[in-house]
Amino acid sequence: MALSAEDIQTVSAIWEKIYADVEDNGADVLSRMFKEHHHTVNYFKNFTQLQSVAETASAVDIAALAEVRAHGKKVFSALHxxxxxxxxxxxxxxxxxxxAKKHAAELKVDVKDFRILFENLLDLIGEKQGADAKTAFKKVTDLIYEEIKAAY
Structure with missing residues (x-):
């Protein structure tokens, strides 16, 4: 799926606004994933703070953890x-x-969990920039997901 020049201009502007608050937004997306899809916490066994509070803490509390904030920033930087x-x-x-190869071979992340991550990102975009922005950015996450899947 190719994006038109207009699509790229639109999604670049959307991303610029989301990336401007990279640490908070990255942590927010990850914390939602951890709370809504608890099995994803298992990929982060080395995150001792997360492991100790994942079952009882709120998404807001999880987003405040230094290790979640740092990894959220890393995820958003990769997208950037x-x-x-x-x-x-x-x-x-x-x-x-x-x-993709690292996540498949070394980290053993199920490719479907990237879809979960992207759904949470799209929800955040929708909340912060509206339904049109969410719809526009879905083209990006679909494209990236398909390329990740192909690399698996």
């Missing part, structure tokens, strides 16, 4: 590296492939 490549699928693949 992908957005400029939306015009060039080959360059996008080059950016995604190492990340």
């Amino acid at each position: 590296d992908m957005v400029p490549h939306l015009t060039n699928v080959d360059a996008l693949k080059e950016t995604i492939n190492p990340l």
